Amino acid sequence: MIHLSxxxxxxxxxxxxxTLSIVHWGKKIASLDGNSEKALSAAIHKPHFHGGLDVxxxxxxxxxxxxxxxxxxxxxxxxxxxxxxxRFHLKSATQKDQTLIAIFLDSxxxxxxxxxxxxxxxxVLLIDGKVTNKGASDYFLEHFLYWLPLAEQADQVLDFYxxxxxxxxxxxxxxxxxxxxxxxxxxxxGHDYTITQIALNSSTNFRSGQAxxxxxxxxxxxxxxxxxxIDGSKAIGAGEYLLPGEVILKAGESYIAPRAVxxxxxxxxDGITANHYDWIRSRSNHITKVRPRPLTLNMWEAVYFNHSFxxxxxxxxxxxxxxxxxxxxxxxxxxxxxxxxLGLGDWVVSKDVWPDGLQPIIKYINDxxxxxxxxxxxxxxxxxxxxxxxxxxxxxxxxxxxxxxxRWQQVLDITKEGAYNHVLxxxxxxxxxxxxxxxxxxxxxxxxxxxxxxxxxxxKQTEALYRLFDELKRRHPGLEIESCASxxxxxxxxxxxxxxxxxxxxxxxxxxxxxxQRWSAMVIPPEFLGTHVGPTVGHQMHRTHxxxxxxxxxxxxxxxxxxxxxxASDSEIAVLKSYIAFYKKHRALIHSGDVVxxxxxxxxxxxxxxxxxxxxxxxxxxxxxxxxxxxxxxxATFDGxxxxxxxxxxxxxxxxxxxxxxxxHPGWWPTVDLTGEQLANIGLQLPVMKPETGxxxxxSAL
Ligand code: DGJ
Numbered sequence: 252m253i254h255l256s257x258x259x260x261x262x263x264x265x266x267x268x269x270t271l272s273i274v275h276w277g278k279k280i281a282s283l284d285g286n287s288e289k290a291l292s293a294a295i296h297k298p299h300f301h302g303g304l305d306v307x308x309x310x311x312x313x314x315x316x317x318x319x320x321x322x323x324x325x326x327x328x329x330x331x332x333x334x335x336x337x338r339f340h341l342k343s344a345t346q347k348d349q350t351l352i353a354i355f356l357d358s359x360x361x362x363x364x365x366x367x368x369x370x371x372x373x374x375v376l377l378i379d380g381k382v383t384n385k386g387a388s389d390y391f392l393e394h395f396l397y398w399l400p401l402a403e404q405a406d407q408v409l410d411f412y413x414x415x416x417x418x419x420x421x422x423x424x425x426x427x428x429x430x431x432x433x434x435x436x437x438x439x440x441g442h443d444y445t446i447t448q449i450a451l452n453s454s455t456n457f458r459s460g461q462a463x464x465x466x467x468x469x470x471x472x473x474x475x476x477x478x479x480x481i482d483g484s485k486a487i488g489a490g491e492y493l494l495p496g497e498v499i500l501k502a503g504e505s506y507i508a509p510r511a512v513x514x515x516x517x518x519x520x521d522g523i524t525a526n527h528y529d530w531i532r533s534r535s536n537h538i539t540k541v542r543p544r545p546l547t548l549n550m551w552e553a554v555y556f557n558h559s560f561x562x563x564x565x566x567x568x569x570x571x572x573x574x575x576x577x578x579x580x581x582x583x584x585x586x587x588x589x590x591x592x593l594g595l596g597d598w599v600v601s602k603d604v605w606p607d608g609l610q611p612i613i614k615y616i617n618d619x620x621x622x623x624x625x626x627x628x629x630x631x632x633x634x635x636x637x638x639x640x641x642x643x644x645x646x647x648x649x650x651x652x653x654x655x656x657x658r659w660q661q662v663l664d665i666t667k668e669g670a671y672n673h674v675l676x677x678x679x680x681x682x683x684x685x686x687x688x689x690x691x692x693x694x695x696x697x698x699x700x701x702x703x704x705x706x707x708x709x710x711k712q713t714e715a716l717y718r719l720f721d722e723l724k725r726r727h728p729g730l731e732i733e734s735c736a737s738x739x740x741x742x743x744x745x746x747x748x749x750x751x752x753x754x755x756x757x758x759x760x761x762x763x764x765x766x767x768q769r770w771s772a773m774v775i776p777p778e779f780l781g782t783h784v785g786p787t788v789g790h791q792m793h794r795t796h797x798x799x800x801x802x803x804x805x806x807x808x809x810x811x812x813x814x815x816x817x818x819a820s821d822s823e824i825a826v827l828k829s830y831i832a833f834y835k836k837h838r839a840l841i842h843s844g845d846v847v848x849x850x851x852x853x854x855x856x857x858x859x860x861x862x863x864x865x866x867x868x869x870x871x872x873x874x875x876x877x878x879x880x881x882x883x884x885x886x887a888t889f890d891g892x893x894x895x896x897x898x899x900x901x902x903x904x905x906x907x908x909x910x911x912x913x914x915x916h917p918g919w920w921p922t923v924d925l926t927g928e929q930l931a932n933i934g935l936q937l938p939v940m941k942p943e944t945g946x947x948x949x950x951s952a953l
Contacts, residue, residue: 252288255349255370256280259522260515262370262399264351265292269340270318271353272309273400276376276463277515300482308482310400312366313339313355322480323430323488326364326382327393334360334390361386364395373529374515380508384500392498396474396490397465397511404461405450405485408477409520411770416758416791418442418739419770426450426485431477436492438662438698438709439736440470440743447512447744447774448475449523450487457848458890459519465489466774469509469745471713487513494707512744512774520773524846527774531747532843538731538751539842544778545576545622546831547811549691552759552790554815556583556590558604560612569816571619573824574831577811578616579624579691584609586636592659595631596638598677609685617686624689624733625681629674630716631660631695638663638673645670647712649702657696658737664703665719666711675719682727691754692720694736713745720749733781742771742780752781752809759785759813760792761804762943765857765874768808769848777861778842782808784830786815787823796943798823802830802906803872803945807841807859810834829905833947840868847871847891855880856940860948862891866927869898869950875908875940882912888934889950892927897953899924900935908944924953 253264256279263275263283274295283291297307306319314325317338329335339355339362350369356362365381378397384390408426410433411419424431433445440446447466455462465487467473472492479485491509498506512530516522531537538544548570554562558580567578582588584605586597594601600608613623632639632646639646639661646661648654654661665671681687701709724730734741734750738757746753753775756767764782771780782805788795798819805811812827819827834841844861847869852858855878860871873887892898901922917936925935930950937946 252283252291253344253346253351254280254283255346255351255368256282257349257370257372257374259517260370260374260376262368262376263291264312264344266341266344270309271312271341271344273312274310276399277402277461278517297483303482308484310484310486312353312398313337313364314398315339321482322478322484322486323396323476325398326395328391329393330386330388330390334386336360337362339364356385362390371530371533373533374526375530376513378511378513381505382500382508383505384502387502390500391496392493392500392506394474394490394493395506395508396476396488397508398486398488399463399465399513401450401463401477401485401487402461403485404452405463407451407453409449409451410445410475412445413442415442415737415740416756417763418742418756418767419446420766421770426477426479428479428481433475434492435473436494438471438701438712439694439741440473440746441697442737442740444473444743445475446742446771448477448487448489449520450477450485451520455519456850457520458850460517462516462520462523463487463513464523464774465511465513466744467491467509468512468743468748469713470716470741470743471509471709491710494701494709497707497710509745521846521848524773528776528846531776539778543838544809544842546574546834547577547579547624547781547783547809548575548816549579549581549783549811549813551581552785552813552815556588558583560605563612564615565817566815567616567619567621569819570812571621573816573827574835575621575812577622577624577689579626579689580609580612581626581691582628582693584625593633593635595628595633595660596636596663598627598629598674598681600681613686622688623686624691625685625687626691626693627678628693628695629678629719630663630665630712632663633660642670647698647701647703647708649700650705652700654700657699660696662696662698662701664708664712665715666703666708671715671719675722678723679726682723682730688729689731689733690723691733691735692750694741717749739767739771742775744774747775747779751779753779755780755782755808758791759783760789760794761796761801762794762876763792764804765876768804769857769859772807772846776842777808780808781811782806783811783813784827785813786818797909798826799906799908800943800945802826803874803947806830806834806947807861807872810838826906829903833903833906837870837949840870844869845891847889849888849890851888858887860889860891866891866893866896867952871948871950872945873937873940873948874945875942878942879940882939885937886934887937888932889930889948892930892950893952894926894928894931897924897926898930898950899953900930901949903947903949907946908940910941910944911938912941913939
């Protein structure tokens with residue numbers, strides 16, 4: 252047997268009968284010796300059931316009908332109608348440390364598959380696959396999926412759906428017989444993308460219970476499945492959704508599948524989150540290793556398309572007074588882009604709005620010690636643009652048919668060298684001529700006709716974008732890129748390798764955004780997730796929220812402002828100053844600690860926090876979303892601290908709710924010293940909260 256294990260999880264493979272199967276994926280198992288391997292193999296050997304074939308069902312790594320497997324196969328394809336059946340033989344299985352490389356050959360279909368499983372020190376299992384055509388004729392690959400077996404206890408599946416301004420909403424369902432499936436063919440991961448899929452037990456919650464997650468590290472079309480079969484097996488699968496004819500392998504060519512990212516936790520959903528954060532943060536180029544994440548003011552909701560030197564200067568003056576560290580100029584600075592029907596594709600500074608170019612405003616911003624960022628949407632083009640007039644053939648389209656527009660735009664075919672170079676060179680020129688530390692890269696429509704010269708190209712378009720980002724970063728060392736797509740339409744584990752930040756959602760209403768952030772942060776660490784304080788009356792839901800509630804909402808991410816702050820009242824400015832000071836004081840903790848989400852407080856309130864790895868510091872937020880059920884006994888407990896340590900817990904009154912429904916505060920207010928054990932098991936009496944208000948607790952070991 253081949254046993255990959257780390258401190259909390261194991262995956263055990265068994266070779267036999269020219270196949271490789273998975274005996275266990277879950278809780279860590281002590282190392283195996285020859286005898287225990289034999290016993291284990293016998294222990295899980297399934298009976299042959301009546302009515303089935305004369306083979307025992309197994310959790311085959313490659314699920315093949317020719318071996319008696321009855322569910323969804325791992326690979327599907329053919330050679331113009333033949334060689335559609337597969338039986339791969341395991342050629343080699345080599346373990347090095349906690350990595351297994353398995354090579355399989357199907358000599359009749361003339362294909363080779365290489366699968367690499369690496370169990371990282373963070374208990375994240377990375378799976379990479381490659382399919383190679385060993386024959387002389389073309390091989391039409393229809394799909395190649397990764398599958399992992401699920402334990403009996405996994406009886407539910409949690410995945411995520413959403414739309415513009417409501418991304419990553421949870422949906423938790425029982426695993427029934429057959430296929431529970433999420434498929435995305437937007438040509439980007441999309442607002443409706445299930446950022447990961449998690450099998451779990453019905454009793455699993457944030458802080459306890461078992462969970463098995465599987466996600467694609469990919470920003471293009473995708474598939475996430477859970478399958479329960481009548482032979483008793485359950486499995487979780489994922490892969491790239493390939494369009495017909497998208498991958499046709501010529502002799503000797505390989506399909507390199509996007510990576511899959513899996514993880515097991517027996518400490519609830521918070522364990523899955525911790526594993527992902529540890530893995531992402533362990534990468535040598537992780538963004539917080541470069542420097543703390545700068546407090547950002549984005550101009551979109553402040554000015555929309557009304558760019559003017561004078562107007563922006565005033566906002567910058569206020570931003571500097573507040574302590575803002577980065578200002579981003581959004582849509583509208585280029586070509587004929589005075590509204591959203593024009594100009595996309597012409598990445599040249601507009602003389603109409605910026606007659607002296609961008610340099611004067613950038614200098615003004617830089618002179619205040621603030622860095623400058625700029626918006627692009629390089630994969631798109633408006634019909635009313637110089638680019639489209641010159642190259643109408645550079646859009647993705649079925650030959651002879653113009654695709655429906657989305658936000659009055661078409662998708663530029665960056666798989667075409669000319670179009671790719673046009674974008675690269677124009678963006679590069681703007682970055683070379685100006686001091687730009689950061690770009691916000693948008694993508695405001697999905698790919699309805701992802702066809703280039705008659706062939707589907709979602710995969711190639713996605714790879715071209717990754718290449719473009721990497722090339723821009725190579726040419727401009729230190730450049731940061733934010734991935735935005737109509738808000739949070741391209742937030743995924745593939746993009747984390749190429750971008751440094753996500754615009755989580757266009758939804759700045761704190762009530763709505765609490766949910767979006769909670770679930771976006773399931774596998775994406777907060778330092779990646781842009782979270783901004785919006786205006787007094789929100790531009791999306793048109794609700795009015797107190798500045799305290801808006802600021803608390805924006806703290807657990809890469810914080811910023813999305814507002815014309817010259818309109819803020821004195822009391823709003825005071826809270827904004829506290830918000831920025833708090834963020835700067837605690838960002839190192841929020842961007843490195845473990846997330847704790849309360850199971851006790853849920854529903855009409857949320858409580859969550861971050862505890863430092865050494866358990867000496869923590870910050871927790873209590874958010875009262877709707878009105879209280881009663882006035883009395885709401886007590887907040889604080890998990891994740893060291894039970895033996897005494898902590899000082901203080902309310903930060905500069906950001907917390909200014910008003911309550913009570914005559915006097917609880918006895919401990921605003922500070923108290925208690926042990927981690929007392930805080931976890933007895934907790935703190937809360938004040939009587941008004942709806943849409945919150946509290947923030949600073950906790951430090953004494
Ligand atoms: C959609 C983005 O999500 C917004 O933040 C803004 O950049 C607009 N596009 C600009 O057109």
